[in-house]
Each structure stands twice: as structure tokens, then as C-alpha cells.
Amino acid sequence: MTFEKVEVCVYGAAVLCPSCVNLPSSKETYDWLQAAISRKFPNQPFDITYIDINEPPSDSEKAEFAERVIEEEMFYPVVVINDEIVGEGNPKLKTIYAELEKYGYKSEE
Structure with a gap:
């Protein structure tokens, strides 16, 4: 499998999500x-x-998703890897690792 560098985006806010106390x-x-x-x-x-x-960035794609997080009342932080939501509220490492492995990342543990 070939390796593909990914972008992990963490969408959130300074104030905690009301459901994430x-x-x-x-x-x-x-x-x-x-x-x-x-x-x-x-x-x-x-x-x-x-x-x-x-305070979303000027990047329109990221700004649109930030607006979606608010409008859809998602639990944040929302973790997105290459446009795929892989965690919401309390993201799980196992799920995030599994998504990275789809792009050719190999654990060295």
C-alpha cells in the first residue's frame, strides 16, 4: 500500500461543548x-x-464545515481526516488510527 499524507482537522471552540462537560x-x-x-x-x-x-479561517471549505458544526449542533471537537468525520465530542484514538491506516500509515509500535 502506498503512503498518502493526510490532513487532520480539529474543529472546536474555546468554550466547551455543553454536552462535553x-x-x-x-x-x-x-x-x-x-x-x-x-x-x-x-x-x-x-x-x-x-x-x-x-472564528473560521478564510479557506471556504473549512469555514463551511465550521458553520456546519454549529448549525448541526455537532459535539465538538469534531475530528476530520481528509473530509471524513472520524470523531465527535470525545474522539477515540483507535478510530483515528484506523482511518490513518487506510492512507498507508504504519504503526511502529
């Missing part, structure tokens, strides 16, 4: 995912981006 903040989840993916798949590059749903 006692869970890490969106920014904490972003930091945690960045470290966890780097450990699981060392020397396999990926891009990870944090997008504040209340």
Missing part, C-alpha cells in the same frame, strides 16, 4: 492528538490544523 477542551484535544499520532506513526508526516468554529 468534564472532557478536555478542543484545543487540548488538538494538542493530545498531535502528540499521539506522532508517537504512533513516527517519521510519517501529516498536517494537523485547529479550526475555531467561531
